Amino acid sequence: MQVRGKKNLVIEKSLAGPIGLFIKFSTLQEYGVDKVFFLENDNVDSSQKNIIFLARGEKASQAIAVADQIKRLQKNRSNEHEFSVIWVPRRTLVCNKILEEAGVLGDVSVEALSLYFIPLEQDVLSLALEDSFGDLLLRKDPTSIFLAAQGLMQIQQKYGLFPRIIGKGDHARRLMDLLFRMRSEASADEATDVSRSQLGMIPSASIESLIIIDRDVDLSTPLLTQLTYEGLIDELFGIQYNQADINTSIVGPVPGSQQNTTPDAQQSRKRKIQLDSSDKLYAQLRDTNFATGSRLLNKFAKRLQSDYESRHVAKSTSELRDFVNKLPAYQSEQQSLKIQVGLAQDIEKQTLHSDIFSRVLEVQQNLVAGADPSSQHDAIEELISRDAPLLTVLRLLCLESCVSGGLRQKDLDNFKRQILHAYGYQHLLTLSALEKMQLLQSRTGNAFLGTAAATPSAAGTNYAAIRRPLRLILDEVNEQEPDDIAYVYSMYAPLSIRLVQCVLQKPYLSSLAPPPNPSSAAHGWSGFEDVLKNVKGDTFTKAQKADSASSEQAVKARHMLTGHQQGAGNKKKTVMVMFVGGVTYTEIAALRFVAKQEEERRRILICTTDVLNGNQMVGAAVEKGDFGKG
Numbered sequence: 001m002q003v004r005g006k007k008n009l010v011i012e013k014s015l016a017g018p019i020g021l022f023i024k025f026s027t028l029q030e031y032g033v034d035k036v037f038f039l040e041n042d043n044v045d046s047s048q049k050n051i052i053f054l055a056r057g058e059k060a061s062q063a064i065a066v067a068d069q070i071k072r073l074q075k076n077r078s079n080e081h082e083f084s085v086i087w088v089p090r091r092t093l094v095c096n097k098i099l100e101e102a103g104v105l106g107d108v109s110v111e112a113l114s115l116y117f118i119p120l121e122q123d124v125l126s127l128a129l130e131d132s133f134g135d136l137l138l139r140k141d142p143t144s145i146f147l148a149a150q151g152l153m154q155i156q157q158k159y160g161l162f163p164r165i166i167g168k169g170d171h172a173r174r175l176m177d178l179l180f181r182m183r184s185e186a187s188a189d190e191a192t193d194v195s196r197s198q199l200g201m202i203p204s205a206s207i208e209s210l211i212i213i214d215r216d217v218d219l220s221t222p223l224l225t226q227l228t229y230e231g232l233i234d235e236l237f238g239i240q241y242n243q244a245d246i247n248t249s250i251v252g253p254v255p256g257s258q259q260n261t262t263p264d265a266q267q268s269r270k271r272k273i274q275l276d277s278s279d280k281l282y283a284q285l286r287d288t289n290f291a292t293g294s295r296l297l298n299k300f301a302k303r304l305q306s307d308y309e310s311r312h313v314a315k316s317t318s319e320l321r322d323f324v325n326k327l328p329a330y331q332s333e334q335q336s337l338k339i340q341v342g343l344a345q346d347i348e349k350q351t352l353h354s355d356i357f358s359r360v361l362e363v364q365q366n367l368v369a370g371a372d373p374s375s376q377h378d379a380i381e382e383l384i385s386r387d388a389p390l391l392t393v394l395r396l397l398c399l400e401s402c403v404s405g406g407l408r409q410k411d412l413d414n415f416k417r418q419i420l421h422a423y424g425y426q427h428l429l430t431l432s433a434l435e436k437m438q439l440l441q442s443r444t445g446n447a448f449l450g451t452a453a454a455t456p457s458a459a460g461t462n463y464a465a466i467r468r469p470l471r472l473i474l475d476e477v478n479e480q481e482p483d484d485i486a487y488v489y490s491m492y493a494p495l496s497i498r499l500v501q502c503v504l505q506k507p508y509l510s511s512l513a514p515p516p517n518p519s520s521a522a523h524g525w526s527g528f529e530d531v532l533k534n535v536k537g538d539t540f541t542k543a544q545k546a547d548s549a550s551s552e553q554a555v556k557a558r559h560m561l562t563g564h565q566q567g568a569g570n571k572k573k574t575v576m577v578m579f580v581g582g583v584t585y586t587e588i589a590a591l592r593f594v595a596k597q598e599e600e601r602r603r604i605l606i607c608t609t610d611v612l613n614g615n616q617m618v619g620a621a622v623e624k625g626d627f628g629k630g
Helices: 013-020 025-030 060-075 093-101 132-137 143-159 170-192 229-236 263-268 280-285 290-313 317-351 355-368 373-385 390-404 409-423 427-436 485-489 495-504 506-512 549-566 585-597 614-619
Strands: 007-011 033-038 050-056 082-088 108-112 118-121 124-126 164-168 207-214 243-247 270-274 539-543 573-580 602-608
Touching (some): 025 033, 050 060, 143 207, 164 170, 170 539, 229 290, 290 317, 390 409, 495 585
Parallel strands (some): 082 108, 124 602, 164 207, 207 573, 573 602
């Protein structure tokens, strides 16, 4: 689609962040964009003849909003408009129907932007589907699985088939089935169109395997408070597409801006901070346990001070010139250090110096370690009486339910009563939604729906049975120089990443917790079949092969080609790990730790439907309305 001349852009809010990762407003201006409006604000004006709408094609509500705004602008006869609608990532029948029924389909130019995976970092790709967890578990909407399959098919068509697909969980199984169905459809299309290349339908020479992990198999990990530096920033401030809005009282004003030094002004003003690997200091800090952050900051500050002092020992003009050339980099590092120190101090204030935070962390660690859940109920009741945030209380109750196979009916009824009294009766709907998502259950079944005893599939993952075999709890963890992924939670190894280790690091897991003794050359879940019976959902391993003898020859040709391209010294393949339903920053840190251990043998690329945390998980069920207000 090419729209000449000046134009206004109306964009859905949830797309602004992902698109902002790879295109800036200044670039849009170069291509004729005059103003940018958010679709949800319904405030686009008539200042330009050309108006472009950019919205998700999966949501009927967005199509209705687009149609309404087009009709409103058409009523304004002062300017004849030309409308263009771009649906992301695809054009759907529902959106077409809505535009048609509104009587505007014939007045707009409609196209699709096939935007699926968006790079958050070099090793992290996200579909940026913010509602994927709630869609899958609460609304039972499988759209995110379909979009994940579409995105993965794009990768297969470019790099070749995933030679092996390994997965755990029912949603993971559905994703694999969709991939095989899409492959069959693509093969049928190629069979009828000889002009299309079949190179995409042979196994890849650069990808080793695809591992799919369903969020539903490990609901406990995101409910825990993240303890990595990046994880805590997400917990306390929220990270959206590598950016966080932080009060200027914490990180200082933007350099060069006019400063209002009054405390109230600083407190009310926020600054957008970039949080990615472009900041060298942040790249060093983000995956570390927060307990080690001050040591790293101190080390960085001393190094920066030493570099600055080098100007005093410069004896020649060439040495002085080198220092002057490096000065902008030093100033950038100094600004980064100021920001990270401010963040670290505020995080410390909200965590180490907070009685509620310490209490919550103690309860969480006791629950995952297998302590008697009833021994933690007094602490949870105390938090309710102290008016702790609702999400904090719900996360603890959901954590107990997940790791203990539910709460006793008597205890569950008691906590429901306390929550309704303390936070409002609208949360009858919240508690019902949590039960529907199987985050909060009784040990005898669903109390709201009056069902019979819970079935094994509804019971979820049996943490008591896998805690020891998979060494989910380590008594001694070296946070300064970690040797296990358990450092990210100071004692707990995320189950989701332990599952990845079951595939990639069999000998290591066997050394931690015999008796399983699988060979390092064994494929898939081999050696851990008995343990995985206690983890919720389907378990599968499936190989993909070329379709025909001619394709087999193409495989050999491709392998020879890629072998020449890579050279003898660089034959590492990529393992793609796909999280269906979301992944936390702390799990990303743990997987990066595994990747570092495996860097001599393979690369690890993390893919996800979205990056989430415990508040967002539980928040998907929280009722926003208030029964007490009309």
